[in-house]
Amino acid sequence: MSLHLSTRVKAPAMKSGPSKSPLDYANINDGLISKPVDTIPGRTKPDADKDGQDKFEDLNGYRLVTSSAWKNQRNAATGGVGFLISPRAINSCMSIISHNERIMEISLLGNPTSTVLCCYSPHNEQPEEAVISFYQELSSTVNAIPAHNLLIIGGDFNAQLGPLDALFTPAKETNRNGNHMKDFLQEHNLIATNTRFQNRINRLWTHRRPNGQLVQLDFVLVRKKWINSIKNSRAYSSFEGVNSDHRIVSCKCQISYRKCRTSMKDPMKRIDWKKVTRDTILGEQFVVAVYNRFSSLHDELQEPNISTTYDTLVAANEEVALEMLPKKSKQSYNIAASDKVTEARDVLKSASMNHNTRSTRASQKLLESAKVTLDKAYTETLESSIQKKTGELDNLHHEYKHAASWELLREITDTKSAPVVRVKGNTSEERRDNWFLHFSNLLGKPEQDVNLEDTFFNSNVSDDLPIHTGPFTMEELQKGLNKLNKSKTPGPDNIPAIVWKNPLFHQQLLDFWYSSNSGWRRKGKEYVEETEKVRKGKKMVRYLHHNN
CATH class of the missing domain: 1.20.58 (Methane Monooxygenase Hydroxylase; Chain G, domain 1)
Known part of the structure; x- marks a missing residue:
């Protein structure tokens, strides 16, 4: 998928007239052109926004969607945002939502789903409460968008990011709106694309002030997870049919997916162990079949030892499981x-x-x-x-x-687990305070001073505890296995818990334990502890045999 935002396209013919468009950007492949506007050229009903509803107009096959503007001191319509959608994009359009007169959202069907927000921030001279309210509404809108969507936010933020907050910027310092925008980017893990590429100064600035100063007020934001898909982002000098004191910002996006390396899947992972453990009859039949197959393979061993015996049990378990146990269903019932x-x-x-x-x-x-x-x-x-x-x-x-x-x-x-939520807060100070409050409540009160010389800590609980220090017995093994959950996930050897819990394998499991712990040897049906002298003698014999 190749996404071009605001490159040179043939816009529909519109009547000439005064217009101050803070930002224009276009989507070539999806046929989308969206732009925040103060006055829309070519509108047939100049007072159509008095009812406060969104308006849909057709312009030479294109669909123009605008939100209502508001009146300034001269009683002139100002503000408002909108999208100009081509016939090709209309077929992919899933929804168009106008959150308020400054924020509008459009979703386009695809893989992934593309969500574009068009916004218009209060300028730097307006009261700070208006700017805070704007970013609060924008934050709530972004939080409602799924994390997998390709989120693109384009608009006139009336903000400047200085060299300490952006890689390539014409601004010398960050202004007040820029600080609010910086906190917004950090909270939602976003990045301003047109400050990331090293372009000439005439490709960075987006607005020329009456005094001739060139500033960068318009940005295209994306989530950082898609940053490698952004190939270029820059400003252009003109846009046909729109008379604006702002330049358009172009962002070229090419989605690329990383292909995972395919590895050989373990066939035992396809076994539906949950169904096996829940069906007691099937589980008993499986254990008996594993024991019979293991006994048959073990009798064929010429010189059995602990390693070959264990490998034989693993092979018997896998062979029987793949032959008689049910497999997991690939997909649920539709x-x-x-x-x-x-x-x-x-x-x-x-x-x-x-x-x-x-x-x-x-x-x-x-x-x-x-x-x-x-x-x-x-x-x-x-x-x-x-x-x-x-x-x-x-x-x-x-x-x-x-x-x-x-x-x-x-x-x-269709209930799912709650998603992982980031620390709430519109500014870094609020997030820090919320983080501190969270851990203060989590850790509780400070630890009280404890006197370790108190008689409570120095009194003996029992002089002679009834702890068995002899060989590991069958009774102890059975007590431990009784506490083992049947539905416990098998380990790397893929031997389920129902095999070890069955009495047929208790003696074999006990043999495995004694063989893996040095200091014990089997004498008939019992295990005895070797003395230190015997163990040292065996080590010397193995050493001499290895060197000779």
Whole structure:
């Protein structure tokens, strides 16, 4: 996808007239041209904004969408923002929202979804309360936009960023509005694209003041996650058909996705372990099959040791699991793709085409009946899907019914976990205070002084605790395994917990433990602790054997 903002395009012919457009930018590939305006040239109804509603006008095939302006001291219409949309972009337009007379939003369908905000900030001489109110409204608008969207904010911010806050800028210092804009960029992880590229001075300034001073007041902002997709951003000298004391700002955006390296997927990751642990009969059959296969492979070993025995168990577990255990479903059930809903939808399409071709009372009744049938098909399919899933809950073990019920409830209600939220605050000082208040409440009161010489800390709890220091017994192993959760995720060896919890593998697990801990050896059916002298002798024998 290639996105060009405000490059040289043939704008629709508009009547000449006075206009002060703070910023103009255009989207070539999507056919979008948006611009905040004070007075729109070529409007057929000059007082159409008196009702405070958004206006839609057609200009030679283009669609002009504007928000209402307000009256200045001379009772002249001023302010307002808008978008000029080409016929190509109208097909991709998802929504157009006017938040107020200074902020307007348009969303374009794509991957990712492109959201463009057009805004117009109060100038630097207006009261600071108006600027703070503007950025609060803009912040709430940005917070409501999904994080994955390609967010582009273009407008006249009436702000200047100095060399300490921007890489390439004609301003010598940051003004008051620039400080508010800097806090806004930091809070929402944004970057001003036309301050990032090293251009000549005549490609940086966007407004010429009456005294001849060249300043940069207009910016195109994007999220930092898309900064590598921005290829260039600069100002142009003119725009055909618009008479403005501001220059247009161009931003070329080329979306590129990083391709992940494909690796060989472990086939054991496809096993639906959740279903296996919930089905007690299937789990028991699986453990018995693993034990039989392990015993068969172990008998074929010529010189079995701890390593070869463990590898044999891992191989037997994988072989049996891939052969008899169910796999995870690739996708969830889609109600809209069910046969009943698809059939009802086709009937509705046919009825709609017949009614549009020849509108009669009979065709109208058929169309209404088809709509009711489609709604009923959706409802019946959803009910059958829920009944099927609730029926599966009855077959589960009582230990898993509670968790499975909540999982089904979240799936039906489409409830998701709360997203990670940034620290709230419009300025850096507010965010710092909120951060301090958060950790003050989290950590609680300061720690009280504790006298470690107090009798409470120096009294003996028990002189002789009943702690068993002998060999690790089968009873101790069983107590530990009883506390092991069946649904625990398998480790790197892909051996599930239901295998170790089964009594068939208790003795083998105990052998693995003793073999991996030096100082113990098996003597018949019991384990005895070796003396230090015996261990040193074995080490010397292994050393001499290795060197010879």
